Amino acid sequence: MIDNWPILSIITFMPLAGVLFLLLIRGDNETVAQNARNVALWVSAFTFLVSLVILIGFDNAVTGYQFEEQRVWLGDTGISYHMGVDGISMPFVLLSTFLTPLAILASWRSITSRVREYMIAFLVLETMMVGMFVSLDMLMFYLFFEAVLIPMFLIIGIWGGPRRVYAAFKFFLYTLLGSVLMLVCMLAMYIDAGSTDIPLLTTHEFAAGMQTWLFLGFLASFAVKVPMWPVHTWLPDAHVEAPTAGSMILAGVLLKMGGYGFLRFSLPMFPMASEFFAPLIFVLSVIAVIYTSLVALAQSDMKKMIAYSSVAHMGFVTIGIFSLTEQGIAGAMFQMISHGLVSAALFFCVGVVYDRLHTRDISAYGGVTAVMPRYAVFFMFMMLASVGLPGTSGFVGEMLVLVGAWQANTWLALFTATGLVLGATYMLWLYRRVMFGQVVSAEVQAMEPMQPRELGIFVPLTILVLVFGVYPMALLDVMDVSIQFILDDLAAGGVSLLAAR
Amino acid sequence: MAFELVDILPALPELILALVALGLVLVAAFGGEGAANARRVAHITMFGIALAALTLWSSAPVQNTAFGGMFRADAFADYMKTLVLLGSFAAIFMSITPLARDDINKPEFSLLVLLAVVGMMLMISANDLMSLYMAVELQSLPLYVVAAMRTNSLRSSEAGLKYFLLGALSSGMLLYGASLVYGFAGTTSFAGIAAAVAEAQLPVAFIIGMVFMLTGIAFKVSAAPFHMWTPDVYEGSPSPVTALFAIAPKVAAIALLLRLTYGAFGSIALEWSQVIVALSIASMVVGALGAIMQTEIKRMMAYSSIAHMGYALAGLAAGSKEGAFGVLIYMTGYVFMGAGSFAIILLMRRDGQSATRISDLRGLSKTQPMFALGLMVMMFSMAGIPPLAGFFGKWYVFLAAVNAGLVPLAVVGVVMSVIGAFYYLRIIKIMYFDDSDAPLDQDVPLANKLVLGVSMAVITLFFAGLGSLIDAANVAAMALMAPF
Numbered sequence: 001m002i003d004n005w006p007i008l009s010i011i012t013f014m015p016l017a018g019v020l021f022l023l024l025i026r027g028d029n030e031t032v033a034q035n036a037r038n039v040a041l042w043v044s045a046f047t048f049l050v051s052l053v054i055l056i057g058f059d060n061a062v063t064g065y066q067f068e069e070q071r072v073w074l075g076d077t078g079i080s081y082h083m084g085v086d087g088i089s090m091p092f093v094l095l096s097t098f099l100t101p102l103a104i105l106a107s108w109r110s111i112t113s114r115v116r117e118y119m120i121a122f123l124v125l126e127t128m129m130v131g132m133f134v135s136l137d138m139l140m141f142y143l144f145f146e147a148v149l150i151p152m153f154l155i156i157g158i159w160g161g162p163r164r165v166y167a168a169f170k171f172f173l174y175t176l177l178g179s180v181l182m183l184v185c186m187l188a189m190y191i192d193a194g195s196t197d198i199p200l201l202t203t204h205e206f207a208a209g210m211q212t213w214l215f216l217g218f219l220a221s222f223a224v225k226v227p228m229w230p231v232h233t234w235l236p237d238a239h240v241e242a243p244t245a246g247s248m249i250l251a252g253v254l255l256k257m258g259g260y261g262f263l264r265f266s267l268p269m270f271p272m273a274s275e276f277f278a279p280l281i282f283v284l285s286v287i288a289v290i291y292t293s294l295v296a297l298a299q300s301d302m303k304k305m306i307a308y309s310s311v312a313h314m315g316f317v318t319i320g321i322f323s324l325t326e327q328g329i330a331g332a333m334f335q336m337i338s339h340g341l342v343s344a345a346l347f348f349c350v351g352v353v354y355d356r357l358h359t360r361d362i363s364a365y366g367g368v369t370a371v372m373p374r375y376a377v378f379f380m381f382m383m384l385a386s387v388g389l390p391g392t393s394g395f396v397g398e399m400l401v402l403v404g405a406w407q408a409n410t411w412l413a414l415f416t417a418t419g420l421v422l423g424a425t426y427m428l429w430l431y432r433r434v435m436f437g438q439v440v441s442a443e444v445q446a447m448e449p450m451q452p453r454e455l456g457i458f459v460p461l462t463i464l465v466l467v468f469g470v471y472p473m474a475l476l477d478v479m480d481v482s483i484q485f486i487l488d489d490l491a492a493g494g495v496s497l498l499a500a501r
Numbered sequence: 502m503a504f505e506l507v508d509i510l511p512a513l514p515e516l517i518l519a520l521v522a523l524g525l526v527l528v529a530a531f532g533g534e535g536a537a538n539a540r541r542v543a544h545i546t547m548f549g550i551a552l553a554a555l556t557l558w559s560s561a562p563v564q565n566t567a568f569g570g571m572f573r574a575d576a577f578a579d580y581m582k583t584l585v586l587l588g589s590f591a592a593i594f595m596s597i598t599p600l601a602r603d604d605i606n607k608p609e610f611s612l613l614v615l616l617a618v619v620g621m622m623l624m625i626s627a628n629d630l631m632s633l634y635m636a637v638e639l640q641s642l643p644l645y646v647v648a649a650m651r652t653n654s655l656r657s658s659e660a661g662l663k664y665f666l667l668g669a670l671s672s673g674m675l676l677y678g679a680s681l682v683y684g685f686a687g688t689t690s691f692a693g694i695a696a697a698v699a700e701a702q703l704p705v706a707f708i709i710g711m712v713f714m715l716t717g718i719a720f721k722v723s724a725a726p727f728h729m730w731t732p733d734v735y736e737g738s739p740s741p742v743t744a745l746f747a748i749a750p751k752v753a754a755i756a757l758l759l760r761l762t763y764g765a766f767g768s769i770a771l772e773w774s775q776v777i778v779a780l781s782i783a784s785m786v787v788g789a790l791g792a793i794m795q796t797e798i799k800r801m802m803a804y805s806s807i808a809h810m811g812y813a814l815a816g817l818a819a820g821s822k823e824g825a826f827g828v829l830i831y832m833t834g835y836v837f838m839g840a841g842s843f844a845i846i847l848l849m850r851r852d853g854q855s856a857t858r859i860s861d862l863r864g865l866s867k868t869q870p871m872f873a874l875g876l877m878v879m880m881f882s883m884a885g886i887p888p889l890a891g892f893f894g895k896w897y898v899f900l901a902a903v904n905a906g907l908v909p910l911a912v913v914g915v916v917m918s919v920i921g922a923f924y925y926l927r928i929i930k931i932m933y934f935d936d937s938d939a940p941l942d943q944d945v946p947l948a949n950k951l952v953l954g955v956s957m958a959v960i961t962l963f964f965a966g967l968g969s970l971i972d973a974a975n976v977a978a979m980a981l982m983a984p985f
Contacts, residue, residue: 075971077971143892146886147887149886150881153926157933157934168934169930172926173919181915183899184899187896187899187903188908191903
C-alpha cells in the first residue's frame with residue numbers, strides 16, 4: 001500500500017505544512033518563541049522519520065530511479081513534475097532530513113529574537129534542499145536550487161554576526177551569478193533535447209562543441225556552490241557570520257549541491273567535456289586542497305578555520321568525481337556524506353563554546369578540556385574524523401579518493417595526499433590551542449558543562465560517523481549501482497575509462 | 502458602406518468604457534466638490550472597468566475586426582486587455598484613500614484614467630496606422646494631466662510638463678515614421694503594409710520610417726535610451742499616479758509594439774529585430790545600473806521598470822511565436838509584481854506625509870511584518886528568483902531568445918539580472934536587517950491589503966497555475982501571429 005504513496009512529495013512538502021502551523025501560533029512573544037521551537041523540531045523530526053521509509057524501501061540492486069512520481073505540470077512542453085531517487089541522491093535526502101532537526105535543536109537557546117521567522121526559514125530551507133535532491137526535472141531542480149538562496153540569505157542576514165549584511169549579499173550574488181549562467185545552458189539544453197526531463201537528458205547526446213559550453217556554464221554554478229578555488233571566497237564570510245545552525249546546514253548540505261550537480265548533470269550529460277576539462281578541475285582542486293589548508297593554518301577565528309578546511313575537503317570531492325573512476329566517484333560521494341556529518345558537528349562544536357564565551361577567537365580559549373571533559377571527547381572525535389583517522393567515516397572517503405586519483409595521475413595523488421598532512425596539522429593545532437594547556441581565564445573556568453540538549457546533537461552524529469567508518473559498505477552498497485550507471489554512461493558517451501585500460 | 506451595429510460589437514468593452522466616461526463627465530461636473538464626489542466617481546470608474554472586463558470574458562475570443570478593419574479583436578487582445586484592466590482597476594482602487602489624504606479631491610482623476618484606459622485598450626486592438634496613432638494619443642493626453650495633478654507641488658507640475666514634452670516629441674516621431682511607412686505601402690492598414698513589405702524590395706526611406714515608429718513606441722515603453730523621462734515622472738507624480746503609470750500603460754505599449762512588429766512587419770523580422778535587441782540590451786543595462794544609486798523608492802521602481810521592459814523586449818526580439826508567448830508570460834507577472842509593490846509604496850507615509858525614501862522602510866519587518874513579507878516576495882520575484890512569477894517570465898523570454906540564436910542577448914540579460922538583484926536585495930536588507938528609527942503610519946487602507954494579498958498569492962503560486970496560463974498565452978500568441 002505504501003508503494004503507491006507519493007512519498008517523495010510528502011517528504012519534500014511536509015516542512016511547508018509546518019510553516020502553516022507556525023503562522024497560526026498566537027500569544028505573547030515568549031509563548032510564540034517556545035511553541036515555534038517545538039513545532040519546528042517536531043515537524044522536522046517527523047519528516048526525518050518519514051524519510052526513513054525511503055531508506056527501508058530502497059533496493060540497492062535496482063538501476064535507475066526509485067519511488068518515481070511523474071505528473072503533468074506544464075502541459076506537453078516536455079516539462080513535468082518528476083521526482084525520484086537513486087543511489088546518488090538518496091543519501092543526500094537523508095542527510096538533509098537528518099541534519100535539519102539537529103540544526104533546529106542547535107539554535108534552541110542561541111536564537112532569541114524573531115524565533116518564529118527563524119524556524120519558518122529553516123523549514124522552508126529543508127523543503128528546498130530535499131526538493132532539489134529528489135527532482136528529476138531540470139527546471140524543477142533549478143527552482144529548488146535557486147530558491148535555497150532565499151531562506152539562507154535571510155538566516156545569515158537577520159540572525160548573523162556583525163558583518164552579516166556583507167556576508168549575506170556576497171553569498172547571494174556570488175551564487176546567483178554562477179546559477180544564471182547555468183540557466184542559459186539549461187535553456188539551450190531544453191531547446192536541443194525538447195525536454196527538461198533528467199533521465200531523458202542523460203540519454204540525449206549533445207554535440208561535442210555544445211558540450212564544452214554547457215559544461216562551462218554548469219561549472220560556473222557548481223564551482224561556486226562546492227566551492228572551488230578561486231570562487232570560494234564567499235564561504236568563509238558566510239560561515240563566520242551565519243548563526244551556528246546556519247553554518248551546520250551550509251556546510252552539511254548546501255555545499256554538497258555542487259558535487260551532486262556534477263554527478264547528476266556534468267558527468268552523465270557532457271561526458272566528453274568532462275573528460276576534456278578533468279585536468280582543469282584537478283589543478284583547481286589541488287590548489288584548493290593545498291592553498292586553503294595553508295590559509296586555514298593562519299586563521300585566528302575558529303569558524304573561519306573550519307570554513308577553509310571545508311574548501312579543502314571539497315577539493316577532495318571534485319578530484320574524486322573527475323578522476324572518472326569507480327573508486328574516485330564512490331570516494332567523493334562518501335566524502336560528501338562524511339563531511340556533511342563531520343563539518344556540521346565541528347561547526348556545532350564552535351557554537352557550543354561560542355554560546356558560553358561569545359567569541360570565536362582561538363586565543364581566547366585554552367584548557368577547555370579541564371572545564372568541559374565530555375565536550376572535549378566529542379570535539380576530539382570529530383576533529384580526528386575530519387583529519388581522516390581510520391575507523392571514522394573521513395578515512396574511507398579520503399582513501400577512496402586517493403585510490404581514484406592515483407589511477408588518474410600519480411602526481412595528482414601525491415599533491416592530494418599533501419592535503420591530508422596539512423589537514424592534520426591545522427586541526428590538531430587548533431585542538432591543542434583550544435582544549436589543552438592551562439585554563440587561560442576566569443571566563444573559561446566559569447564555562448558551564450555540556451547540557452543534555454547538546455549531547456543529543458553530538459550523539460547521533462558521532463554514531464553515524466563511527467558506523468560509516470567501521471562499516472563503509474552500508475553506504476557504498478547503496479551507491480554502487482548508480483555509480484556503475486554513470487560510468488557506463490560515460491563509456492557510452494565516448495570516454496575511454498581508466499578502469500577499462 | 503452602410504453602418505451596421507454588428508460592425509462595432511467586437512469593440513463592446515471599449516464602448517462601455519467610453520460611455521461610462523461620458524456619463525462620468527456629468528457626474529464629475531455636477532456632483533459637487535470634495536472627497537465624496539471624487540470617491541463616487543472612482544467607484545463608478547471601477548464598476549465600469551469591471552463591467553468591461555466581464556463583457557470581455559463573456560464572449561469566446563474569436564478573430565474579428567470592427568470599424569472597417571481598423572480595430573482587431575482576438576485572443577491576444579483579450580489577454581492583454583485583461584492585464585490592462587486588472588492593472589488599472591488595482592491602481593484606481595488603491596488611489597482613493599491616498600489621494601483623499603493628500604487633499605487631491607479631484608473627481609477628474611478617475612475620469613481621466615478611464616479615458617486613458619480606453620486608449621490603452623484601443624492600442625492593443627490597433628490594426629491600422631490611423632487607429633494606432635489615435636489610440637496612443639488617447640492614452641497619453643489624460644496621463645499628462647494626471648501627472649501634474651498635485652497642482653500645489655512644483656515637482657508634480659514638472660513631471661507633467663516633462664512627460665508632455667517628451668511624449669509630444671515621441672508622438673511626432675511616431676507620426677513621421679508612420680507617414681514614411683504609408684508612403685511606401687500606399688495603405689495604412691497593417692494587413693496592407695504586411696502584404697507590401699513581403700513582396701517588394703525595401704527602400705531606405707521605409708526602413709527609416711520603421712525605425713522612427715519603433716523609436717516613438719520605445720518612448721512609451723520607456724526603453725533605454727528613450728527612458729530619460731521615466732525616473733523624473735515617476736518621482737514627481739503623486740504616488741497613486743505613479744502606480745498607474747508603472748503598470749497598465751507599459752502593458753498596452755508592449756502590446757502595441759507586438760502588433761506592429763509581428764503584424765505589420767511580421768515578414769521582415771530580421772530588419773527590426775536588431776533595433777529591438779539594441780533597445781533590450783540598453784534597457785537592461787540602464788535599468789540595472791541606474792537603480793543602484795537611487796535613494797527614492799519611486800525612482801528605483803522607474804529604473805526597475807526600464808529593466809523589466811528590457812527583458813520583455815528580449816522576448817520580442819526573437820521574432821517568433823515563442824517570443825510573443827514569453828512576453829505575454831512576462832507581462833502577466835509584471836502586472837502583479839507592480840501592483841503588489843505599489844500597494845506598499847502607497848502606504849509609505851509618516852505623520853500623514855508621504856515618505857517614499859528607501860530608508861523609510863527601515864525595520865518594516867518588525868513594525869508591519871505582513872507588508873514587509875509582501876514587499877520581500879515582490880522584490881525576490883522582480884529579481885527573478887524561483888519559484889516566483891518573475892523567474893518564469895525570464896525563463897520564457899530567454900528561452901525564445903536562445904531559440905532564435907540570440908545567446909549573447911540572453912547572457913547579457915541574466916548577468917544584468919544579477920546586478921539588478923543587488924538593489925532588490927537592498928530593499929529586503931533595509932526592511933529585515935536594519936532597525937527602525939521611526940515607524941511608518943500603521944493606518945493602512947483595505948484596498949492596499951486586498952491588492953497586496955491577491956498579488957502575493959498570484960506570485961507565490963504562479964508555478965502551480967502556470968500549466969493553464971501557458972495554454973491561454975499560447976492561444977494568444979497564436980492569434981497574434983495569425984494572418985489577417
